[in-house]
Amino acid sequence: MKAVFLGAAAIGAAVLATPAQAQSWTPLVESRGLGRGAVICDNNGTDPSGNYLCLALRCMPGGPLEFAMIAEGGDFGDGSPVAVTVGVDGRNVGAIVMRQVQATGQKRASVPYEAAAHRDIIAALRGGSGATLTFFGTTVPLSLRGSARQIDHAFAVCQAAAPQPAAASGNLTAADVRTQLIGRDLAWEANGQNVVTVYLPNGRFEGVLSGRANNGTYRVEADGRLCWQSIARGCFRFYRDGGALWVKRDDPQSQTVLGRVTVQN
Structure with missing residues (x-):
């Protein structure tokens, strides 16, 4: 080119x-x-x-x-x-x-x-x-x-x-998720699995889960949770603690902390 x-x-x-x-x-x-x-x-x-x-x-x-x-x-x-x-x-x-x-x-x-x-x-x-x-x-x-x-x-x-820095602790709001995370590569390690995902503005996500392609659709809930809508279903909560960004499962059946998130770009 x-x-x-x-x-x-x-x-x-x-x-x-x-x-x-x-x-x-x-x-x-x-x-x-x-x-x-x-x-x-x-x-x-x-x-x-x-x-x-x-x-x-x-x-x-x-x-x-x-x-x-x-x-x-x-x-x-x-x-x-x-x-x-x-x-x-x-x-x-x-x-x-x-x-x-x-x-x-x-x-x-x-x-x-x-x-x-x-x-x-x-x-x-x-x-x-x-x-x-x-x-x-x-x-x-x-x-x-x-x-x-x-x-x-x-x-x-x-x-x-520039906008004011994000709060040092607490859950990200729906607006925070849209402005800080959507369209950027998010990476974390959970249970020995390396996860890299980008949530696109069009409601689709693309990524890699332990070396395998991982694609589907999602939506951002009013309470700030990010929920998968296809293939595997489930909701995730992004939050800040100790100056770092973390993610956990946030469903009635699971509140498991998945790991510290790195925003790569």
């Missing part, structure tokens, strides 16, 4: 005015639904179409700080997650796995920033002189000029606008 690039005009003058500016990180202001934060766009001068690929560290209104790639004039593949290897000054500093986002006229992929998974990437982007993004077999070079200042700007504006 060939990488695609975002035309400068598609970003808007408030973000990117000239090809020269594309070589420096710039503030991202709310324009054309791109959110606020920081952005860098590729422009190596060799593409006669003048197209660009942009990497942003941004937040949408009411949303978390996230990495985002924005492209125009092509696509990111078949809709599956986009795995991006990040290099800085010739060194591999980590990978970012983004989920594709529906957007009219553009191709976008994003993933919320997670300190444990992404802090080393951020540190490298702040301190390096040049970066590369490699995905679908294509490597795209990006400048890191001005990155430290603009990345700090993104953290400042997005953390100021």
